[in-house]
Amino acid sequence: MALRIDPDHRRFRDIVRGKIKQDLRKYISQGELIGRKGKDVVSIPLPQINVPRFHFGSKNKGGVGQGEGDVGDSLGQGDPNQDGPGKAGDQAGEHALEVELSLDELAQIMGEELQLPRIEPKGKQRIISQKDRYVGIRRAGPESLRHFRRTFHQALRRQIMTGTYNPAAPLIVPVREDRRYRSWKTTPLPQSNAVMIFIMDVSGSMGDEQKEIVRIESFWIDTWLRSQYKGLESRYIIHDAVAKEVDRDTFFKTRESGGTMISSAYKLCAKMVEDDFPPSEWNIYPFHFSDGDNWSVDDTVQCVELLKTHILPKVNLFCYGQVESPYGSGQFIKDLNEHFDGDDNLTVSEIKGKESIMDSIRQFLGKGK
Amino acid sequence: MKTVARLPSYLADIQREIEAHGRAYGLDFWEVDFEILDYKRMQEVAAFGGFPVRYPHWRFGMEFEHLSKSHIYGFSKIYEMVINNNPAYAYLLEGNSLVDQKMVIAHVLGHVDFFKNNYFFSKTDRRMIDGMANHATRVRRHMERLGIDKVESFIDSCLCLENLIDPMSPFITRHAPERTEKEKKQDETPEIPRIRAKSYMDKFINPPSYIEEQRKKIERERDKPKKHPEEPERDVLLFLLQNAPLDTWERDILEIVRDEAYYFAPQRQTKVLNEGWAAYWHSKIMTERALKASEIIDYADHNAGVLATAPGQWNPYKVGIELLRHVEERWDKGRFGREWNECQSLDERRTWDLRLGLGRRKIFEVRKLYNDVTFIDEFFTMDFCQQHKFFSFSMNERSGNYEIDSREFQKIKNKILFQLTNFGDPFILVEDANHDNRGELLLRHRHEGIDLDVEHARATLAAMGRVWRRPVNLLTVVEGKIKMLRFDGKEHTDKTL
Numbered sequence: 001m002a003l004r005i006d007p008d009h010r011r012f013r014d015i016v017r018g019k020i021k022q023d024l025r026k027y028i029s030q031g032e033l034i035g036r037k038g039k040d041v042v043s044i045p046l047p048q049i050n051v052p053r054f055h056f057g058s059k060n061k062g063g064v065g066q067g068e069g070d071v072g073d074s075l076g077q078g079d080p081n082q083d084g085p086g087k088a089g090d091q092a093g094e095h096a097l098e099v100e101l102s103l104d105e106l107a108q109i110m111g112e113e114l115q116l117p118r119i120e121p122k123g124k125q126r127i128i129s130q131k132d133r134y135v136g137i138r139r140a141g142p143e144s145l146r147h148f149r150r151t152f153h154q155a156l157r158r159q160i161m162t163g164t165y166n167p168a169a170p171l172i173v174p175v176r177e178d179r180r181y182r183s184w185k186t187t188p189l190p191q192s193n194a195v196m197i198f199i200m201d202v203s204g205s206m207g208d209e210q211k212e213i214v215r216i217e218s219f220w221i222d223t224w225l226r227s228q229y230k231g232l233e234s235r236y237i238i239h240d241a242v243a244k245e246v247d248r249d250t251f252f253k254t255r256e257s258g259g260t261m262i263s264s265a266y267k268l269c270a271k272m273v274e275d276d277f278p279p280s281e282w283n284i285y286p287f288h289f290s291d292g293d294n295w296s297v298d299d300t301v302q303c304v305e306l307l308k309t310h311i312l313p314k315v316n317l318f319c320y321g322q323v324e325s326p327y328g329s330g331q332f333i334k335d336l337n338e339h340f341d342g343d344d345n346l347t348v349s350e351i352k353g354k355e356s357i358m359d360s361i362r363q364f365l366g367k368g369k
Numbered sequence: 370m371k372t373v374a375r376l377p378s379y380l381a382d383i384q385r386e387i388e389a390h391g392r393a394y395g396l397d398f399w400e401v402d403f404e405i406l407d408y409k410r411m412q413e414v415a416a417f418g419g420f421p422v423r424y425p426h427w428r429f430g431m432e433f434e435h436l437s438k439s440h441i442y443g444f445s446k447i448y449e450m451v452i453n454n455n456p457a458y459a460y461l462l463e464g465n466s467l468v469d470q471k472m473v474i475a476h477v478l479g480h481v482d483f484f485k486n487n488y489f490f491s492k493t494d495r496r497m498i499d500g501m502a503n504h505a506t507r508v509r510r511h512m513e514r515l516g517i518d519k520v521e522s523f524i525d526s527c528l529c530l531e532n533l534i535d536p537m538s539p540f541i542t543r544h545a546p547e548r549t550e551k552e553k554k555q556d557e558t559p560e561i562p563r564i565r566a567k568s569y570m571d572k573f574i575n576p577p578s579y580i581e582e583q584r585k586k587i588e589r590e591r592d593k594p595k596k597h598p599e600e601p602e603r604d605v606l607l608f609l610l611q612n613a614p615l616d617t618w619e620r621d622i623l624e625i626v627r628d629e630a631y632y633f634a635p636q637r638q639t640k641v642l643n644e645g646w647a648a649y650w651h652s653k654i655m656t657e658r659a660l661k662a663s664e665i666i667d668y669a670d671h672n673a674g675v676l677a678t679a680p681g682q683w684n685p686y687k688v689g690i691e692l693l694r695h696v697e698e699r700w701d702k703g704r705f706g707r708e709w710n711e712c713q714s715l716d717e718r719r720t721w722d723l724r725l726g727l728g729r730r731k732i733f734e735v736r737k738l739y740n741d742v743t744f745i746d747e748f749f750t751m752d753f754c755q756q757h758k759f760f761s762f763s764m765n766e767r768s769g770n771y772e773i774d775s776r777e778f779q780k781i782k783n784k785i786l787f788q789l790t791n792f793g794d795p796f797i798l799v800e801d802a803n804h805d806n807r808g809e810l811l812l813r814h815r816h817e818g819i820d821l822d823v824e825h826a827r828a829t830l831a832a833m834g835r836v837w838r839r840p841v842n843l844l845t846v847v848e849g850k851i852k853m854l855r856f857d858g859k860e861h862t863d864k865t866l
Contacts, residue, residue: 009429054532054794056821
């Protein structure tokens with residue numbers, strides 16, 4: 001039901017959106033939202049959306065209460081001032097406001113702020129899924145779908161018509177012909193599937209700070225892509241000198257020491273695409289994060305080869321994010337630039353620190369591919 | 370504008386029955402239109418401050434969001450709302466149990482009786498339902514003409530100043546008094562005092578140079594800019610309406626905000642007494658007349674919820690009803706007057722009962738003439754304070770906890786009075802409209818031991834600057850030092866004086 005307050009409520013939500021947009025850079029780079037994530041929503045603390053007034057500071061303030069206790073007893077937790085004399089009711093908004101926002105909405109806000117284009121999924125028409133909807137009533141069907149109300153309704157009608165209904169003793173007994181069942185219709189739904197393959201270098205030179213950056217950035221990429229595709233899968237690969245597929249948790253926690261062979265990861269990635277994600281049905285997005293140190297020039301050559309022949313032709317976009325580390329030479333990004341200059345399917349980005357996460361996301365997703 | 374859904378007949382019967390009980394007790398209320406709302410509509414109306422329609426503003430949406438959340442999480446449920454209007458409008462929550470509805474109806478009668486008879490409500494607009502709808506139309510019209518953002522952001526500024534009214538004057542003045550008489554007087558040239566002398570001696574005794582000097586001095590005095598306002602002004606909103614360089618639509622908005630602030634002021638001024646009065650009457654009507662035996666447990670359970678106090682909490686319903694009962698008992702038993710006050714014997718005091726039976730009359734007098742401050746000031750006695758276990762608390766800086774700091778009667782009472790005076794808001798007065806002879810506004814905070822929240826004070830000054838369109842200054846005390854907070858339209862500065 002439409003309420004009179006709806007426009008005001010919408011207005012408030014808009015202001016909240018505006019505030020979030022203002023502070024988006026902060027939210028994105030601090031990663032605090034990840035910790036506040038519920039199932040589909042995040043709650044965001046919003047300072048200062050209240051109407052300021054001249055009022056007393058909280059210092060020296062106290063109040064009057066009723067109950068047992070001696071002088072010096074603590075009143076326990078919570079702010080007893082909330083209901084001080086004359087206070088109740090007219091101090092709304094003194095406390096920081098927490099707003100719940102669906103991840104989808106958050107992605108929209110980020111999209112607006114970063115001016116991200118909507119992704120044009122490929123192969124939309126070909127991939128069809130089916131959806132069943134209950135749309136009508138039939139006289140036949142399985143008992144589990146019997147529509148009780150309609151059935152009794154029908155029985156009542158019949159009894160009234162036949163004159164067997166007695167209002168003084170309103171007993172209604174449905175017979176077989178009275179039974180009504182829900183019926184459904186199957187509608188084909190064009191759907192696009194997508195998979196994100198996150199790859200991370202976990203060799204010794206990738207420190208905690210670098211991994212935090214990867215964690216935050218992949219959260220936002222994940223959020224954005226989820227808002228663009230109905231069915232989105234994600235897979236995780238970690239590598240040092242060898243690569244292996246892991247679950248999400250392990251992905252962010254593992255730390256290895258040892259050398260780096262990027263090709264191992266690309267091989268695994270190529271195999272994964274080959275085995276599980278035929279490009280005709282899937283929109284594929286590999287994201288690789290590394291500090292740019294590779295074991296050898298030979299390995300780099302192999303990487304280029306793998307990308308050229310096995311990966312780039314099959315994916316929507318391959319993103320390489322190079323996280324700056326005090327130990328790495330940062331060579332790999334230069335190599336990629338050299339070999340793939342102008343290739344539309346490959347995007348690289350240098351992430352100098354948490355502040356550049358936003359820019360990096362823009363570089364990755366700004367093409368709308 | 371508003372369509373009144375009639376109560377279903379079983380509730381209308383209950384309303385009639387309870388009203389008859391109320392009248393029998395001497396309650397004197399307007400007609401009450403009850404409407405049944407589902408919880409969503411209830412939250413909407415609550416967000417609008419009890420009214421079915423308000424002017425468009427986001428804060429009502431925010432309030433609605435808070436109420437919906439707190440409903441979903443089970444923190445609160447709105448049982449009842451009532452508007453000070455003739456006829457009064459009140460709302461019942463759909464799906465409440467019958468005993469709850471009875472209790473709410475009885476409670477509402479208490480409020481309506483209070484609205485009608487309490488002195489502090491005597492100057493409020495009794496057609497405020499129409500008033501609010503009218504405000505909504507005016508604001509909407511401005512928004513259509515000037516754009517929502519512009520108007521809404523000006524409303525934001527005005528709302529920051531909303532509490533700068535003079536709540537002790539229910540007599541809202543909308544126009545400045547004529548000042549022409551005074552101005553006329555200023556124009557007359559006053560006599561220059563001369564020493565009496567024979568005419569040929571005059572130019573020696575009253576030398577022309579001296580006379581000229583005196584004349585100039587008087588003229589200088591007269592031409593010196595008069596302080597404006599002559600006396601510090603409590604009703605800052607009125608002062609702004611009369612003196613700020615506002616566009617017509619801005620003046621209209623500010624007037625609306627001020628009108629509504631004055632309309633709501635008595636409710637804030639009589640929270641304890643009004644809620645106490647309503648609670649007193651719903652208890653009385655329910656327990657003595659309206660309850661069926663089978664409903665007693667549910668009623669008692671619910672009533673206990675209304676009157677509950679958590680440690681360290683102040684519940685206006687509870688304080689109000691207890692103090693009213695205390696007053697009733699004292700006047701029933703004759704525990705007042707000189708003899709009572711001078712009686713030192715504890716034993717005698719305990720058994721004191723002159724069987725005067727004046728209690729009922731006394732509490733009706735209280736409901737007519739008192740507000741929270743005078744109610745507490747006059748009837749919050751040491752006996753009452755001890756009997757009901759009051760204490761005062763304050764923040765222990767070391768532990769960061771609130772702690773009971775006293776059970777001393779005078780201290781507790783002073784604290785309550787302080788927190789009720791001016792709604793517990795600081796006193797801010799307009800001191801000078803031509804500060805530094807530059808058309809700047811000077812406000813003064815009458816510091817009474819507690820500092821302002823400086824962050825909020827700055828933001829509020831900015832709002833004031835938006836209305837005044839010239840730099841605004843606030844004289845206050847921060848941590849023992851006299852400070853001048855200033856906002857010049859762009860930046861905030863503080864100066865220690």
